[in-house]
Amino acid sequence: MTRLWHPFTNMATVAGREFVVDRAEGVWVWTEDGQRLLDATGSLWYVNVGHGRVEIADAVREQLVKLDSYNIFNDYANRPALELADRLAGLAPVADGHVFLTPGGGDGIETAAKLARRFWAVEGAPERNHLIGRASAFHGAGGFGTTIGGIEANLQDIGPLVGGVSRVAYDSLDDLRAEIERLGSERVAAVFVEPVVGAGGVLPPPAGYIEGVAALCAETGVLFVLDEVICAFGRLGHWFAAERFGVEPDMIVFAKGVTSGYQPLGGVIAAGRLAAPFWTGDGDYFRTGQTYSGHPACCAAALVNLDIIEREGLLARSRELEGVLADALAPLTELDEVSEVRAGLGLMAAVELAPEAIGAGITVPAVFEATRAEGVITRPLGTSLGISPPLTITAEEIGLIPAAIGVAIEAVAKAGSRAG
Ligand SMILES: Cc1ncc(COP(=O)(O)O)c(C=O)c1O
Known part of the structure; x- marks a missing residue:
């Protein structure tokens, strides 16, 4: 039984299955049961200098x-x-x-x-x-x-x-x-x-x-x-x-x-x-x-x-990385399930799921969960997944984000076709 009422959350979907974050370092967080994840959202758009300072x-x-x-x-x-x-x-x-x-x-x-x-x-x-x-x-x-x-x-x-x-x-x-x-x-x-x-x-x-x-x-x-x-x-x-x-x-x-x-x-x-x-x-x-x-x-x-x-020159670093993030995410638009990637203005982005994909059960919550299972934290934002990593992220780490989303979409699509 949990007593903690989470903000902006349907507690019926969360109570008893909380994702308990235990510690963090740089762009990484660890859950209580030891899973390591890339914090591609800087928690709620805010961990600009990274964790563990x-x-x-x-x-x-x-x-x-x-x-x-x-x-x-x-x-x-x-x-x-x-x-x-x-x-x-x-x-x-x-x-x-x-x-x-x-x-x-x-x-x-x-x-x-x-x-x-x-x-x-x-x-x-x-x-x-x-x-x-x-x-x-x-x-x-x-x-x-x-x-x-x-x-x-x-x-x-x-x-x-x-x-x-x-x-x-x-x-x-x-x-x-x-x-x-x-x-x-x-x-x-x-x-x-x-x-x-x-x-x-x-x-x-x-x-x-x-x-x-x-x-x-x-x-x-x-x-x-x-x-x-x-x-x-x-x-x-x-x-x-x-x-x-x-x-x-x-x-x-x-x-x-x-x-x-x-x-x-x-x-x-x-x-x-x-x-x-x-x-x-x-x-x-x-x-x-x-x-x-x-x-x-x-x-x-x-x-x-x-x-x-x-x-650490993080303002300049952010300006350099915004293009890196946009370039890394762009290939996702080749997937039928992705209708748009919004990126290139700031170190923030959204991957928009196509209405047909959502209609076919490849929903934002499902893709979000599957991406997290792949070790990358994004944020569900209506019909898209939001991304806003710490400004300290490396280009290599940025590459993990589209990779995880791509695998997640495929996994959700496969699970759907099996269930169907
Ligand atoms: C643009 C914007 N304004 C205001 C707020 C509210 O800030 P807080 O949650 O610190 O009250 C937020 C929170 O995400 C925000 O994104």
């Missing part, structure tokens, strides 16, 4: 021994939180960035949504409160994030969602422009954009889309919020994906790769002009935050993680 563990231990935790409400601060805020503001292409720390990405999205509305309210335009998201997007499990997100299944049966939110196609600037015009730009607070849609299936933006959103926001005054929870810290080959597209968002939401998952941490980097009403003159309250905002052990982990990314 003792120097991050040491930094966390040292910090916990010195100061286990202390909140940063009111005038309290701790040195790692102050240093991390400085460091992130210096790295991010956000004008005069001010950093709000949260325990994770979803809380970062809630914070960004509130700040977008609150900013316009203190600017004297409280009616400017509409938020726009995109179909297929994922922005976390909070109230705002769930509503702004566009994965249909996540929106079902949870009653009325947050008001004043709408969604547009993920790949059409015209659709976004039409929605802003329909509402009137003076009513739209912000638009939320994942640089590459992650959980929705690794959907890269059409050429010019991100730049186009930035231009449209500049033209209409709508705030441009880039959700870089997956795409920052090297996933797209830069500290922030915004650099890849040459854009300067009003806010960047981050999490995951900021600590490579060694500690839970996220946040928002907000442009100085959004912070100004709260920071200057008489100032004002921004009434949000979490108990563990700015937790010193999480910030200490982030600082060492950023050191590792810098010291």
